[in-house]
Amino acid sequence: MTDPTTKATPFARCDHVDHYLFAVQPDIPLLDALEHASVYLSCAEALAHQAPTATRPEHIVSLRWASQQMLGTARSLVQASIDGLHAAQPGDDA
Template sequence: MTEPTTKSTLFARCDHVDHHLFAVQPDIPLLDALEHAAVYLSCAEDLALQAPNATRPEYTASLRWASSQMLGTARSLVQASIDGLHAAQAQGDA
């Protein structure tokens, strides 16, 4: 089996159009991608925990938005890693 790497994974769909703002790049080693996903998840959790205690309402909304964006990025990194692992396994079976 070849060393698994990420597959290109689009995320952050634009409103009202069929385009994405970002993509996980292909061929990133899975450990690197998953480590980054873990950092994004940790930061998203921290922001979500801070949101209810924000001193101003607009801070609460910003913290929730930032947390949501980090969760979407982490989800995409994990999906790109899963897709890369499946592709590497399929190559090993061929």
Template sequence: MTQATTKTTPFSPCDHVDHHLFAVQPDIPLLDALEHASVYLSCAEALAHQAPTATRPEHGASMRWASQQMLGTARSIVQASIGGLHAAEAGGEA
């Protein structure tokens, strides 16, 4: 099995176009990528817990939006890692 690294994984689609604003970069070692995903998940969780008790309504809305963005980023990192793992198991052909 070849060394598993991330595969390019676009995320955060722009409205009304077939483009994505961001992408997980290829060839990142899986441990590094998954560590980053874990940090994003922890931050998203903290924001989600704080949002209901925000002192100003607009702060709660911003916290929920930021939490959603972090969850989307973490999901994309995990998907890029899974794609890389499958490619490594197949000998780099995926």
């Protein structure tokens, strides 16, 4: 059995069409995907903490938006990893 890898996982749905802007690519080693997810979560947390103390309203909005985008990316990396683990289970045809 080979080491489990990510499954393709689209994310960041476009507002006006039924498409996604980005996707976690398949066959990424899970450790790599989860390390990236951890970095994205740390950055999102840092931005979320900075947003309330921003002095300009447009900075608050930008910091919150960036934090949300990082959270969505991290969530997709984790989901792609979970899906890859499930697919690697013996007897799973996914």
